[in-house]
Structure formats: C-alpha cells, structure tokens
Amino acid sequence: MVTLCWAAKGGSGTTVVAASLALNSSHPSLLVDLDGELPAALGLPEPDRPGVADWLASDAVADQLADLMIDVAPHRWLLPWRSGTSGAIRPGRPGDGDRWHDIGRWLHGWADRWGCEITIDGGTGDPPPALVEHADRVLLVTRPCYLSLRRAVRGPTRPTGVVLVDEPGRALSRRDEEHAVGAPVEGTVSIHPEDARAFDAGLLATRLPRPIARELRLVAA
Numbered sequence: 001m002v003t004l005c006w007a008a009k010g011g012s013g014t015t016v017v018a019a020s021l022a023l024n025s026s027h028p029s030l031l032v033d034l035d036g037e038l039p040a041a042l043g044l045p046e047p048d049r050p051g052v053a054d055w056l057a058s059d060a061v062a063d064q065l066a067d068l069m070i071d072v073a074p075h076r077w078l079l080p081w082r083s084g085t086s087g088a089i090r091p092g093r094p095g096d097g098d099r100w101h102d103i104g105r106w107l108h109g110w111a112d113r114w115g116c117e118i119t120i121d122g123g124t125g126d127p128p129p130a131l132v133e134h135a136d137r138v139l140l141v142t143r144p145c146y147l148s149l150r151r152a153v154r155g156p157t158r159p160t161g162v163v164l165v166d167e168p169g170r171a172l173s174r175r176d177e178e179h180a181v182g183a184p185v186e187g188t189v190s191i192h193p194e195d196a197r198a199f200d201a202g203l204l205a206t207r208l209p210r211p212i213a214r215e216l217r218l219v220a221a
Contacts, residue, residue: 004127009145014141016041019041031072031077034081038081042072051083120135139161140161143170162181
C-alpha cells in the first residue's frame with residue numbers, strides 16, 4: 001500500500017505523522033521524503049547521496065531509486081528528498097508529470113515485490129497530481145484550524161482520509177472536518193510533551209513515543 005500524507009498549512013505535523021505511521025507499521029516500511037525534514041526527525045545525518053529531487057532533475061531510470069535508500073532501522077528505510085549538498089528543488093515544479101508517474105509506478109512495484117508499506121511525507125501544499133494518482137490513501141494531516149481547513153477545501157487534492165492533530169480549545173470538531181473535506185477522520189493525534197521532546201531530539205526512529213504510536217495504530221498499515 002502507498003500512503004501519501006500532506007498538509008494544507010505548515011506546522012500541521014505531517015512529518016511526525018508520516019514517520020510514526022511508517023515506524024508503527026507491522027510490515028517492512030519505506031518512508032519517502034518530499035519535504036527534506038525526515039533525516040533530522042529520525043536522528044540521521046544529512047544524506048550523503050542523491051535523493052528524489054536529484055533523481056527528478058536527472059534522466060536516471062526509476063529502478064535507480066533503490067540505490068538512494070537509507071537504512072533507518074530493521075526493515076525500515078528512507079528515500080530522502082535530496083543530498084545535503086544539492087539545491088532545494090520543490091516537488092510542485094512544472095514539467096515533472098511523467099517523472100512523478102514513474103516514481104508512483106516504481107513505488108507500487110517495490111511494495112508488491114517486497115511486501116513493503118510505503119509512506120510518503122508530502123510536506124505542505126498540494127502534492128504532485130501525478131503522484132496522487134498512484135497513492136492508495138491520501139491522508140490530509142491537519143489541526144482543527146479554520147485557515148488550514150479553508151486551504152484544504154480550496155485546493156485540488158481530495159483526501160481519502162484525515163489525520164487530525166488535536167488542539168484543546170479549538171471550535172472546529174471532528175464532524176466539522178469530515179463534512180468540509182468529504183473524508184473520514186481516520187485517526188486523532190494528541191501531541192504530548194513526550195512527543196515534542198522526541199521529535200526535537202531526533203529520536204523518532206529509536207524511541208517512538210507510546211501515546212502517538214497507540215493513537216495511530218489503527219491508521220498504520
């Protein structure tokens with residue numbers, strides 16, 4: 001299964017949710033980073049090899065993406081966005097449709113071949129439409145924030161489900177979110193101090209906080 005996580009507004013927690021889903025999976029798992037934050041969140045050094053952005057800018061075949069993967073933990077791998085020395089190339093740049101289709105097909109082939117779950121951290125803003133077409137699940141990660149909801153509804157990407165990052169005191173309810181985006185809330189995450197400390201220290205890969213692991217257990221494949 002290929003799961004694409006994205007947020008309509010920055011600071012929604014997409015990286016934490018995507019990493020937690022992959023680490024909490026009962027199957028071998030590949031994390032795909034389209035935002036450049038996962039190495040730091042997982043406590044890894046800056047990648048010393050090319051990543052997805054570098055591959056997009058090249059004429060390399062899709063099978064070469066396997067050579068760019070980094071070991072995170074037993075049966076857990078990361079496909080980074082870019083190397084620590086390459087420029088910042090955003091995934092939404094024009095003209096990449098065919099390349100994104102190639103990545104989507106390759107990810108499905110990799111999942112089928114190795115019995116692997118794929119989780120994509122799509123970052124902030126609408127992900128490439130060609131990649132969305134190849135995702136089995138498109139999860140909007142959002143806080144119960146009016147501005148976030150407004151952007152999500154106005155954008156072209158239609159989620160199949162929502163991961164709601166709970167914030168006490170917000171006026172919007174779970175039902176409001178589901179009605180607005182037309183998709184069910186598949187999981188609710190409460191960010192505890194333990195979660196924040198693990199993220200800030202880059203310990204998600206070695207010490208996934210129990211609260212977030214428990215809350216996302218039913219969402220993880």
